[in-house]
Amino acid sequence: MTGVICGTGACVPDRILDNNEIAQFVDTSDQWIQERTGVIRRRIAQTETTASMAAEAGRQALEEAGIRPEEIDMILAATATPDHIFPCAACEIQERLQAVNAVCFDLNAACSGFLFAYQTAQAYITSGMYRTILVVGSESLSRIVNWEDRGTCILFGDGSGAAVLRAKEGRNWIPAAHSDGKGGPALLCPGPNVSGNGGNLPGSDSAEDSGLERTGITMDGKAVFQFAVRKVPEVIREVLDANGLSADDIDWFILHQANRRIVESVAKRLKTDIERFPMNLQEYGNTSSASIPILLNEMNRKGLLKKGQKLVMAGFGAGLSWGAAVLEWGI
Numbered sequence: 001m002t003g004v005i006c007g008t009g010a011c012v013p014d015r016i017l018d019n020n021e022i023a024q025f026v027d028t029s030d031q032w033i034q035e036r037t038g039v040i041r042r043r044i045a046q047t048e049t050t051a052s053m054a055a056e057a058g059r060q061a062l063e064e065a066g067i068r069p070e071e072i073d074m075i076l077a078a079t080a081t082p083d084h085i086f087p088c089a090a091c092e093i094q095e096r097l098q099a100v101n102a103v104c105f106d107l108n109a110a111c112s113g114f115l116f117a118y119q120t121a122q123a124y125i126t127s128g129m130y131r132t133i134l135v136v137g138s139e140s141l142s143r144i145v146n147w148e149d150r151g152t153c154i155l156f157g158d159g160s161g162a163a164v165l166r167a168k169e170g171r172n173w174i175p176a177a178h179s180d181g182k183g184g185p186a187l188l189c190p191g192p193n194v195s196g197n198g199g200n201l202p203g204s205d206s207a208e209d210s211g212l213e214r215t216g217i218t219m220d221g222k223a224v225f226q227f228a229v230r231k232v233p234e235v236i237r238e239v240l241d242a243n244g245l246s247a248d249d250i251d252w253f254i255l256h257q258a259n260r261r262i263v264e265s266v267a268k269r270l271k272t273d274i275e276r277f278p279m280n281l282q283e284y285g286n287t288s289s290a291s292i293p294i295l296l297n298e299m300n301r302k303g304l305l306k307k308g309q310k311l312v313m314a315g316f317g318a319g320l321s322w323g324a325a326v327l328e329w330g331i
């Protein structure tokens, strides 16, 4: 038994923020951003929320799959930017979809989130525990970006993508995934301040400045770049070897859409034609856990994915964390 994707969906905010508009509030230019990252514009959530976008993406995926909300056994939401610390985003999605029989929880692995959630869903399905799982990647990164830091604010965007997996007879592909907590400082966003003696008890030092710090995302861009171009080809080779495949057997490599130079470098290191590495980061920027399912949905809806084609999905990001999965397209 394996989990086969039988429907996809995506939802991005209406508001478009292009490079020229960013150049009005930080010292940068459209040319610099495009040359270094490939990004031209991104979407910014205004009325939309992490859960509202995810529910819409999930609704589309269920519609395509012909699955009723009450048939879903589990909703797994990959997000680093839930609307609330609790309840989790997955429970909010459940409520919006009326997926009353689903067990729901979030998974935060930053930009590896969708890939890790997909692998988690596969584990539940292959164990026989659940049959129908909605996996969503959804982010409102614009809320945690430091809009005064030109080194990071140019990169990110908001959006959501979803895939619904159903148990079917088929091959169980061996996954690959890794983490390295030593690399944490390279890409960081502080959460509620729990430092200082006495925790946040009234009267303690840290009580006064508890709550979210305002530094937003900080990043050592060069370190992240070097990590990605070294580890992503490595983990793709690992997953191919584990499944007795070569890069030539793969029709599409669906990579996390961090930036164009990373994707190009991975294709080159794998000695693989760049045409098999689709990109849409020029339109959406880096949407973290949402980037893989948004791209998957776009390709699905354009009819580029054919039944029986083999895909590799690869995620990488903060943690540091990285991983890859092989799948056979089933729609």
Ligand code: ACO
Pocket (backbone or CB within 6 Å): 027, 028, 029, 032, 033, 036, 037, 111, 150, 151, 152, 154, 155, 187, 219, 220, 221, 222, 224, 225, 228, 256, 257, 258, 259, 286, 288, 316, 317, 318
């Ligand atoms: N506009 C103009 N100049 C800029 C900007 C900007 N937006 N940002 C930085 N600069 C300047 C710097 O200040 C520096 O100036 P200096 O030489 O006078 O000091 C110069 O440009 C070069 O800066 P670098 O940081 O060396 O630029 P680099 O070529 O490394 O590009 C970038 C920066 C695009 C962030 C690159 O490091 C990168 O792509 N890193 C990968 C990070 C990434 O993709 N993160 C995404 C999140 S993680 C993930 O999804 C995996």
